[in-house]
Amino acid sequence: MRILLATDAWEPQVNGVVRTLTRVVDEMRAMGHQVEIISPDQFPTVPLPTYSEIKLAVGAYEPVQEKFKSFEPEAIHIATEGPVGLAARRVCMEWKLPFTTSYHTRFPEYVSARLPVPLAAGYAYMKWFHKPSGRMMVATETMREELERHGFRNISAWSRGVDTEMFHPRRPDETDVFAHLPRPIFLNVGRVAVEKNIEAFACLDLPGTKVVVGDGPQKAELEAKYPDVVFTGAKFGEELAAHFNSADVFVFPSLTDTFGLVILEAMATGSPVAGFNAPGPADIVPGSGAGVLAPGRTDGLREACIACLDLDRKQVRRFAETFSWRACAEQFVKNLEPYPEPEKTRFWRRLRRLARLRRRREAA
The missing domain is CATH 3.40.50.2000 (Glycogen Phosphorylase B;)
Structure with a gap:
């Protein structure tokens, strides 16, 4: 399947959202899927106010359109609610393309902790953003219940994994990095x-x-x-x-x-x-x-x-050890179903035909 992932959280950012998305992309590619990423590093950016380490894409809409046209995705997932996510959402709404979303951060609480923005305003934005989504993926049952109380619908489970080879108990031949500090x-x-x-x-x-x-x-x-x-x-x-x-x-x-x-x-x-x-x-x-x-x-x-x-x-x-990234990726792909309907295939065929006609007119 040709999967397009639009996200405002991507490398070189260092956080759990980025680690989750990069690992899931790796697993999906290993499963044979083609994955195209749209991320802030592909655009001019400005630093996020109060948190300069996070960069926000500027002028993303038209380049995102071109990404859609060149890749012709069979499934579209919008992972975040920032400028890249907004641009991808706008394309999907204007072209009537189905898409899924995910809820990684309690965004209203995050904003209210930094700025004088009421929680109600944050949740109003989030409901507006996610309402057209075919499925909004959340990591836990508690999060599902909390969002349902706020009026969200179409919620699906998407758990997480862990690299149990990288993260392992300390072996006898490995250094205790805290040996110089008082225990515990x-x-x-x-x-x-x-x-x-x-x-x-x-x-x-x-x-x-x-x-x-x-x-x-x-x-x-x-x-x-x-x-x-x-x-x-x-x-x-x-x-x-x-x-x-x-x-x-x-x-x-x-x-x-x-x-x-x-x-x-x-x-x-x-x-x-x-x-x-x-x-x-x-x-x-x-x-x-x-x-x-x-x-x-x-x-x-x-x-x-x-x-x-x-x-x-x-x-x-x-x-x-009961958690794995492969299971996480398989659950993510399942949430992208149902697979593309004939209408979407016709859409991309029609778009290619219009592009050919435009090129002929320009050449003439």
Whole structure:
């Protein structure tokens, strides 16, 4: 199948959405599908206000049209609600092409955490964006229920995977990257930004050492405010995996993520996860033997962290092994069905005929 993916989140951005999309694209290509990516690196960009690391595409609409024409997709997926996603959505609406979307971030909460924008306004935009979608893919049942309460429809499940070869328990011949720090090690990994609620972790009175791995707009502020917390900056690949497997507990305080891929990455290394009872952790942790959740969304995180120290790291790893990227990609492709109807084939045939007629007129 010829699959077109339009996304505002792509390399060189470093986050769970990008890791998910790049891995799923790799798996789909390995399955024999042709995948065309439309991403911000193909356009002039401007930095996102309050978060300069994220680049927003400028003038994407006409180039996106040309991408559609040249690739002639059989399935179209719009992964994000930014400029690239908006351009692809506009093309689909104007040309009457079916498409699917996905909900990766609690966008209204994300915006409200940064700007004086009411949650209702954020949800109104999101409902407008996703309403024409044949299927809106979400990562967890909790997220589905929450979005249905806000009036969203056509929601389908799309889970996540983890690279259990990259993220593995520390072997006897591997270095403990935290050997120089007092134990136990409580670790957080991700963007150091207000919507990640990292301060709820940084302020905890915990034994041992709190470590934050990642960069972001709130890093300097939190470093100054919490000198007892070790901020390492961003880590990648095997070095990142070593930080996960050298930790005693992984702490995930975010309330805005829809899944939290780092949860699975931590579990794959054997590090149990402490978090709040929020979408993502609430769908992964309970009953897994791989973590402990605080009873609410504002307190109890310290107690969850301490309780994680008693969990069996082998059981944590076994639970993570039940997730795979191939299964994630297969579920994504299934959500693209039904496959193209004859009307879409006729559309592309008609578009090619019009293009030939235009070229003949220009040549004449």
